[in-house]
Amino acid sequence: MPLMKLPAFAAELSGLLAARGTERVDTAVIQPAEPFLDMAGEDLRRRIFMTESETGASLCLRPEFTIPVCLRHIETATGTPRRYSYLGEVFRQRRDGPNEFYQAGIEDLGDAATDAADSRAIGDALDILAALLPGRTITTILGDQAVFEAVVGALGLPSGWQKRLIHAFGNMAQLETWLTRLAEPQPVTGLTDEVRGLLEAGDEAALIGWIDRTMAATGYSTNASRSPEDIARRLKQKLALAETRLDPGKIAVLRRFLSLSVPLSEAPAALDGFAAGAGLDLGPALQAFRERVSALTRLGVDAAAITYRAAFGRPLDYYTGLVFEMTGPNGAVLAGGGRFDRLLTLLGAERAIPAVGFALWLDRIETARATGGEA
């Protein structure tokens, strides 16, 4: 029994979710904390409400629905494709606004036709917002990590550098740090002559043996954490990374890409122009992007009203492609979504399950409804 009032439009919203062929699911309010901290990182800890069970297990009040819905899907071992919807309370520590509020959303699991599933998620979110907020101006921003990955790949950087940049996608400050470093490589310091000698001899087995013996002699287990092989492999990789200097022209290409911001309807042509101008082959990523725009148009979504921003992403390692966000007239984020193809396997699914979904912030939608404002 919820202690707080459901938004007045909850029944209407339930109808809208059901009309989209979704299966309504509920999940426990008290959840194991581990999966959330594991997926979102330690930073989440100060934003959720945590407690401990009598046996010492970490528990938290449900901070969002995606992870519980996916866990439930894995536990019940139902097949895919599945379209789940939810509507319920979530709990987060917020400086402004209440700590408990309602969210609703759709998680679309297992549809291999990703362009269709992606556009359905965007279309559903837009339709639901239009029904709940008639006449209000909704602004939509869209990004695509797969396109960024293709650009980074086409620039011919070593894989270690590609990983660094992709990992920082969505975090502009971090990306800037890496771009600066790529322009001005720093030599590897702090290695003893003995280690340098082993590296220069190119005898990896000898290096691993040396690390192994040193660990044993200093009381470190070779299998509890990073192994001698891990350390030797990355040391070699690091030396290669340190020597990598990206020429200023290519850095300018990356910056030009990250500054792209155009209506989605013009984005395929803009990306074509960018790729041709930079002499890069973006291959399947650009094709998938184009197909998604076509699929959106077929759904009746006005692609000209959506902004594609090349640098828009979420720096979480389970997001893989599309990300989008819808804001209301006063700038509050009303809906956020994206593709998270890696999440289900990270949570323990036995095989890869493509997934896309979005969440609606019902308290903010309620505020936007109250402020009226026919366009």
Next chain:
Amino acid sequence: MTITIALPSKGRMKDDASAIFERAGLKISGIGNDRNYRGRVDGREDIEIAFLSASEIAREIGNGGVDFGVTGEDLVREGLADADRRMEIAARLGFGHADVVVAVPEIWLDVATMADLGDVAADFRTRHGRRLAIATKYWRLTQQFFSSQHGIQLYRIVESLGATEGAPAAGSADIIVDITSTGSTLVANHLKILDDGVILKSEACLVRAKKPAHEGSGLVSEIVERVRAAL
């Protein structure tokens, strides 16, 4: 108006703090016996002294229970959310020096900087089936340093309430965030501080709780000036 100053209740910190206050012309005497937790300043009815543990001092500064406190900057920054909004470091007292640092096993030859650690953390789950584990009692400082300053999200904190530096060799964590003054404990445990791994250079400080009542108070500025002049 009466001003309450919280001082460490025992040990070197207590002696060093008392010495500075005496040089500042604010000689502190205990009330009654040694075990009493209140004190006063000779000839000053307007100043009260409370002897508290160092971490209690940080908490009392945070909730405004005292006006001033002498404690380590590490405890204030770890103990208080939004520390700079709630307190001001009125003077650095020049004792109790210690750094809060990120340290990894010496044998991690490939890890010398936070950027290296970020690479290792990003790959950790794929290689080991779990996130990189950090043993520390400094939850807040670790989160701020890793997440906000270095964009590293993928790690887990393992709470450690003692002998943190032994955690990597014992296998209960991969790396540590801990306080060190000479670094000798780290060396003894075959750990090394990352080149850019100093989170905070801490020392004992005279910390003022930011309270509206302090605005324009002659007494508050007098205390700060006296202590500064005694350094």
